[in-house]
Amino acid sequence: MSQQNAPILFTxxxxxxxxxxxxxxxxxxxxxxxxxxxxxxxxxSLVRASCEACDITVVSIFVNPTQFAPNExxxxxxRTLASDLELLHSCNGTIVVFAPSVETMxxxxxxxxxxxxxxTERLEGEYRPTHFRGVATxxxxxxLLVQQDxxxxxxxxxxxxxxxxxxxxxxxxPTQITVCPIIREPDGLAMSSRNKYLxxxxxxxxxxxxxxxxxxxKMFSHGEKDTxxxxxxxxxxxxxxxxxKIDYAxxxxxxxxxxxxxxxxxxxxxxxxxxGATRLIDNIILNYSHSxxxxxxxxx
Amino acid sequence: MSQQNAPILFTxxxxxxxxxxxxxxxxxxxxxxxxxxxxxxxxxSLVRASCEACDITVVSIFVNPTQFAPNExxxxxxRTLASDLELLHSCNGTIVVFAPSVETMxxxxxxxxxxxxxxTERLEGEYRPTHFRGVATxxxxxxLLVQQDxxxxxxxxxxxxxxxxxxxxxxxxPTQITVCPIIREPDGLAMSSRNKYLxxxxxxxxxxxxxxxxxxxKMFSHGEKDTxxxxxxxxxxxxxxxxxKIDYAxxxxxxxxxxxxxxxxxxxxxxxxxxGATRLIDNIILNYSHSxxxxxxxxx
Numbered sequence: 001m002s003q004q005n006a007p008i009l010f011t012x013x014x015x016x017x018x019x020x021x022x023x024x025x026x027x028x029x030x031x032x033x034x035x036x037x038x039x040x041x042x043x044x045s046l047v048r049a050s051c052e053a054c055d056i057t058v059v060s061i062f063v064n065p066t067q068f069a070p071n072e073x074x075x076x077x078x079r080t081l082a083s084d085l086e087l088l089h090s091c092n093g094t095i096v097v098f099a100p101s102v103e104t105m106x107x108x109x110x111x112x113x114x115x116x117x118x119x120t121e122r123l124e125g126e127y128r129p130t131h132f133r134g135v136a137t138x139x140x141x142x143x144l145l146v147q148q149d150x151x152x153x154x155x156x157x158x159x160x161x162x163x164x165x166x167x168x169x170x171x172x173x174p175t176q177i178t179v180c181p182i183i184r185e186p187d188g189l190a191m192s193s194r195n196k197y198l199x200x201x202x203x204x205x206x207x208x209x210x211x212x213x214x215x216x217x218k219m220f221s222h223g224e225k226d227t228x229x230x231x232x233x234x235x236x237x238x239x240x241x242x243x244x245k246i247d248y249a250x251x252x253x254x255x256x257x258x259x260x261x262x263x264x265x266x267x268x269x270x271x272x273x274x275x276g277a278t279r280l281i282d283n284i285i286l287n288y289s290h291s292x293x294x295x296x297x298x299x300x
Numbered sequence: 301m302s303q304q305n306a307p308i309l310f311t312x313x314x315x316x317x318x319x320x321x322x323x324x325x326x327x328x329x330x331x332x333x334x335x336x337x338x339x340x341x342x343x344x345s346l347v348r349a350s351c352e353a354c355d356i357t358v359v360s361i362f363v364n365p366t367q368f369a370p371n372e373x374x375x376x377x378x379r380t381l382a383s384d385l386e387l388l389h390s391c392n393g394t395i396v397v398f399a400p401s402v403e404t405m406x407x408x409x410x411x412x413x414x415x416x417x418x419x420t421e422r423l424e425g426e427y428r429p430t431h432f433r434g435v436a437t438x439x440x441x442x443x444l445l446v447q448q449d450x451x452x453x454x455x456x457x458x459x460x461x462x463x464x465x466x467x468x469x470x471x472x473x474p475t476q477i478t479v480c481p482i483i484r485e486p487d488g489l490a491m492s493s494r495n496k497y498l499x500x501x502x503x504x505x506x507x508x509x510x511x512x513x514x515x516x517x518k519m520f521s522h523g524e525k526d527t528x529x530x531x532x533x534x535x536x537x538x539x540x541x542x543x544x545k546i547d548y549a550x551x552x553x554x555x556x557x558x559x560x561x562x563x564x565x566x567x568x569x570x571x572x573x574x575x576g577a578t579r580l581i582d583n584i585i586l587n588y589s590h591s592x593x594x595x596x597x598x599x600x
Contacts, residue, residue, distance in 0.1 A: 013472060017474070109418075110470050111416060111417035111418045111466065111470060112414065112415065112416045112417070112436075112466060112467050112470035112471055113414075113415050113417070114412065114413075114414055114415075114471075115412065115413050115414075115415055116411060116412045117411035117412065117413070118409075118411045136412075137471075140471055141471055141472045144471055144472045144473050144474060145472045145474075147474065166411065166412060167412050170410050170411060170412035171412055171414075171437075171440055171441055171444055172313060172441045172444045172445045173444050174317070174444060174445075174447065
């Protein structure tokens with residue numbers, strides 16, 4: 001464990017670019033893991049996937065203001081750079097951390113946005129109308145700074161992954177995109193930096209999201225095809241938690257995000273649920289064997 | 301003259317990418333000249349600038365539908381690929397032509413756009429509200445396909461150059477942008493593929509655009525500082541042409557595109573004038589010595 005080098009930290013785009021282009025000239029394969037920090041086992045699984053596939057892994061740590069609406073949690077979003085660096089130090093590979101300031105990424109005159117249409121208008125996009133514009137814009141900026149061969153994203157943000165893949169395809173961005181499975185706490189709760197917001201009592205209730213998805217998978221495995229029946233059961237189960245309020249519980253086509261009338265393998269169930277003041281998302285791809293991976297390590 | 305190689309023609313992005321990455325691995329410097337074809341001496345001056353600065357010059361020829369409004373001239377815009385290739389053959393350098401189909405650049409599911417704010421809302425943006433969105437989107441796509449070191453644009457599309465520079469800066473696009481002077485017919489008319497639309501009579505009248513800009517430069521050289529006075533003279537001169545209708549004649553700051561109250565070196569005068577059914581644009585940067593270069597060659 002003591003063999004690993006500490007991550008190299010860059011805060012300026014020019015220094016990062018210089019480093020990357022030198023390494024690329026030497027034929028090194030570059031992986032990118034974009035994060036907002038407050039790292040947990042979910043992020044680390046992406047970092048490990050990148051370290052296995054690439055010579056150098058760039059982990060960006062940037063709480064991106066443009067993907068938060070004014071009423072959202074930008075100010076209180078956890079910022080834990082020191083412990084993030086420590087966690088990355090424990091990973092096996094050459095890791096570069098890019099942690100720019102807001103002013104670096106968005107100087108006061110900043111005024112260009114990437115708008116992905118269609119799939120951004122549903123579900124998360126309905127509840128967070130400017131969210132995906134902010135995501136697409138910062139992700140494209142990071143892609144153009146890092147010039148990676150592969151970028152790694154977590155399936156937990158299923159719709160975000162679809163938006164990024166669409167942007168990459170539409171704009172001819174020269175990168176591969178790898179989506180990695182959701183990592184869960186031992187009781188099934190999908191790992192998220194926002195889980196820290198939950199009180200002890202809310203934390204217990206939060207398990208209804210993953211439980212309801214497992215229930216749906218089980219119904220599907222037993223031959224249920226009717227989306228309304230399954231959707232009703234999912235909602236009913238979520239609402240057994242006293243403080244749960246459902247933003248959406250939808251069963252959709254994984255490409256178009258349009259509602260499905262019939263369950264089938266590959267169809268995705270997407271949830272956004274508020275437990276008290278904390279908004280959580282989760283999803284399952286029916287029959288997708290990797291979608292319920294549990295984290296058995298004690299996460300710090 | 302017989303020494304030059306014929307341009308290499310690609311219509312598919314994958315073939316182009318493969319070619320470019322092989323050349324880049326060998327350390328070749330890549331220049332890009334984005335065009336809509338119907339090449340004239342204006343375009344060729346960009347190609348020559350690129351051939352001088354780079355090992356390989358990619359000339360894209362693509363009439364980009366997303367920068368035309370439904371009522372504009374997309375359908376009748378001149379398409380002259382064979383003679384474009386011949387003209388490029390006469391240039392001294394390694395030239396690659398990328399001429400994709402509309403379906404290649406915009407498959408039916410295409411749905412991502414780059415929106416540059418602020419400077420796109422004035423002048424051309426007021427008259428052509430979706431124009432710069434289309435320009436920024438196709439230019440970014442080309443940049444990401446070609447991965448050039450430098451891209452060359454003509455000052456004739458002054459506001460377009462500003463929009464592209466803003467996009468490059470805001471999105472961290474790794475390219476240099478070089479803006480080359482306007483090339484003019486012997487009588488001063490700025491070269492444009494749209495000049496072909498002019499009748500013989502309209503062609504004569506079209507000279508009022510460059511004449512009025514020269515008049516303004518002369519007034520400025522003689523100490524005139526008042527923008528209103530100069531603007532009035534410019535408009536008066538343009539309207540001496542029987543079929544001229546002014547969309548705008550504006551004196552603006554070259555960065556913000558806000559109206560100037562006082563003339564100064566570096567300030568830009570921008571014109572959009574319809575001569576009959578043909579819309580022409582032209583501009584001058586006051587005191588900028590390169591802004592009135594005339595083409596003395598007979599252009600085909």
